[in-house]
Amino acid sequence: MNKSFGQVDYEAQMLALEKQIYYEENDSLLSNYALEKFNLSIPNGDYERSFMELKRVNDNFIVEDNIKKDFFWNAALVSKLSSNYEYANIYYDLYLNLTNDTSYSSLLLGLLIKEEFDTVVFKKFREELPTDSILGCVNCFDKVNAYKLKRKGAYVFTSRIFPGLGTMLTGDFYNGFGSIFTVGGSGYGVYYLINNEFFIGSAGWGYLFFLRFYKGNINLTKDKVQKLEKKRRNRLAKECYSEIEKVLIKYPIDFRLNQ
């Protein structure tokens, strides 16, 4: 483990605080040390560790409202950054209950947290937002969540009628052509065998090859349709995040470590 001087210093401070926690019997002081550790861990950028420290803090022991307010804010942000969305939502609601903060930064953080949940929670939060232009861009989240590829069944149906075509229509020409070749080739083979009265051979090749290739072609199309839908949704999400990024530059969401 090669660590810079800063990192060594940080680890030493974390250890010193942990020792204090270990020897401390007073719950209030213990929680204070845990809060100190949590705050100390944030600038280091290891949000998984910060989240672990966060869970040790008992907010009931935080007396000053300013400290509590900053703690809830940081806790919501750390939870979001470490992908613990349930916690992020809880801490954000606690922050909002305490502060009624309607600044753009606060509302943006709320939106980014709530958008991870089902659309009902997200819609409810959005309805309470002021309807002005700056937060208008968040509508794109709706589009992302609601996006569904149109005529999905048509791709599969096409592949049933003309093997490989549905796959080609999803944009995968290589595999689509492969399906045409394998299903067509094996189908022709079975036809040839029947014509030449190879009845056992036609049944065997039909079952062992043609049917499998045909079913495989349909499953492949279904899979490609799912991938196409995901790809398009991701593209929409990317566009949406670039819109949000513009707002975030204007109203940044930063940790609050002044206290």
Add this chain to the structure above:
Amino acid sequence: MKIRFLLIFISLLGFQSKGQIDPEFISYLVISDLNSEHHSYLNEFEKKYGLSDSLIFYKTKFSLYTNQYDSFESLFSKCALCLKDTSFVNYSTSHLIKYSLSNTLRIWKIDSINGLGLARNSLLRRSYDLSVNPNLNSSFLPKDLSYHFLEYKDAYNKKAWVAGLLSTVIPGAGKLYIGRTNSFLGAFALNLAHGIIAYEAINKKGIKHPYSIISTGVFGVFYLSNIFGSVHDLKRVRNEKRKHFLYEVADYQSAGLFLYE
């Protein structure tokens, strides 16, 4: 004069106690899953008091706990206390064998060269020897492990050439011989189907007809795969059973042993 000596003695005791690792604090760090703090704590000691035997012991434990097996191996070779602790040697080899057999063998080697050879008569070591030669005396194995050993021994004593020969005579029979009944049915049915198709083709059009050549070729590929598959499968079954047996022994040996009390 006596009081002065007493004071010096007390201060020396105090100095020594400051230089000792607190096992309870370490246990607390382990329970709380605070690996970074645990690492810092051990490093802090090294900086302050240098590398003592007990510190190497704790560092060795830590590297095993955090699955840093290469570092564990190098620390283990320098760890005088580890080499005297039968429980630790048994625990570590039981843990390590699931990660790598070669690492475990090296630990045993270190134990026999640098240490007291504590692992030589351990259940795992003897079971390992038994897995190399299953025809050795296995009476030392507890009842719970005998079953797994017999399973392995059964696979070990099966001959690859017999599996191959059986599959040559009756496609899939080699799989039945090594205990894979379901695979036997699949292989037999597939070879039978291809055999019949090839027979039909030859019977109607003669061996030189392109369809007969293709059908016979496909049948040949499946038939040969079935033979080689049986031989290969036997090796796989042997390895699986051996691994399973050794894992069971490792679990048995490490039951009731803990890295940190």
